Amino acid sequence: MIILNKANITFIGTFLLLVQVVSLAQEKILTNNPAQDRYPNWSPDGSKIVFESDRDGNWEIYMMNADGTALQNLTDHESNDRSPSWHPDGNAIIFQSNRNDTQGIFMYILQNSRIEPISLEKFNYEPEWPRFSNDGSKIIFNAKTNENTFNLFIADKEGSHVEQLTFDVTRSLWGSFSPDDQSVLFFSRRDSNGEDDEIYIQELKHKKLTRLTNWPKHNFCPAWSPDGEKIVYATSMENSRPELYIMSKKGRDQTRITFNEDGDTEPSWSPDGNQIAFTGFRNGSYEICILDLEK
Numbered sequence: 001m002i003i004l005n006k007a008n009i010t011f012i013g014t015f016l017l018l019v020q021v022v023s024l025a026q027e028k029i030l031t032n033n034p035a036q037d038r039y040p041n042w043s044p045d046g047s048k049i050v051f052e053s054d055r056d057g058n059w060e061i062y063m064m065n066a067d068g069t070a071l072q073n074l075t076d077h078e079s080n081d082r083s084p085s086w087h088p089d090g091n092a093i094i095f096q097s098n099r100n101d102t103q104g105i106f107m108y109i110l111q112n113s114r115i116e117p118i119s120l121e122k123f124n125y126e127p128e129w130p131r132f133s134n135d136g137s138k139i140i141f142n143a144k145t146n147e148n149t150f151n152l153f154i155a156d157k158e159g160s161h162v163e164q165l166t167f168d169v170t171r172s173l174w175g176s177f178s179p180d181d182q183s184v185l186f187f188s189r190r191d192s193n194g195e196d197d198e199i200y201i202q203e204l205k206h207k208k209l210t211r212l213t214n215w216p217k218h219n220f221c222p223a224w225s226p227d228g229e230k231i232v233y234a235t236s237m238e239n240s241r242p243e244l245y246i247m248s249k250k251g252r253d254q255t256r257i258t259f260n261e262d263g264d265t266e267p268s269w270s271p272d273g274n275q276i277a278f279t280g281f282r283n284g285s286y287e288i289c290i291l292d293l294e295k
Helices: none
Strands: 002-004 008-012 015-020 023-025 037-042 048-053 060-065 081-086 092-097 104-109 114-118 127-132 138-146 149-156 172-177 183-188 198-203 209-211 219-224 230-235 243-248 264-269 275-282 285-292
Touching: 037 081, 037 275, 037 285, 048 081, 060 081, 060 092, 081 127, 092 127, 104 127, 127 172, 138 172, 149 172, 149 183, 172 219, 183 219, 198 219, 219 264, 230 264, 243 264
Parallel strands: 037 264
Antiparallel strands: 002 023, 008 015, 037 048, 048 060, 081 092, 092 104, 104 114, 127 138, 138 149, 172 183, 183 198, 198 209, 219 230, 230 243, 264 275, 275 285
């Protein structure tokens, strides 16, 4: 069923600017639990979604079918296991955990349910939010480098040859490789005196940096479309919780796609480009939701 949502309308003086009207299918809520379910990530074949949940008293990594069935706790450990994402071959899941008394990166191997650490060579910080490159050869993650300072790093898949990508005095977070692995998408407070988050793309070869958003609130949690042409992200709204937007890879044609007073964040694009999974605050807790994009 296709539902026509209200337009995003901005008043500028006496002029009325109609930004965009978005047609979207009805939202699906995949989880229904009084605990917190967050950070969804699609499997490469689109059949499954992994996410983090504290429904067992601490953060664990869960996996379910893309329709919300066959829910499974993968980690089942007394430590906090968080921020899962898939290896591009679909056979493993990378995540962060404090199971060795300090924050580190681990891999869950689906074939044998084995969990293996990824030791970062000569790295003295605690890594967070790890993600593979699309060819599986690299890992990008962020780490706190000083008080209130976070930066992005790239390492080989075995954890060797760690290279610092950003050198900010505020924070740069949530890095992900473009589909061709030539650029990195992230959000940062580098140009706002630490006041608000904006979205950037940095080319890896020439180090060219492009700022995509300019909004005096927060633009954060960006994710590439499978073809690399679009970006979905969260934006803090005036006097309300964040909503999801889609824009071109050049930061143009910004289009609002959610209209929920409770807020939406942490989007993840399905491999076929037709759906977006995200974290939505519903009925007093965070749930994993899916939005069908208009064909």
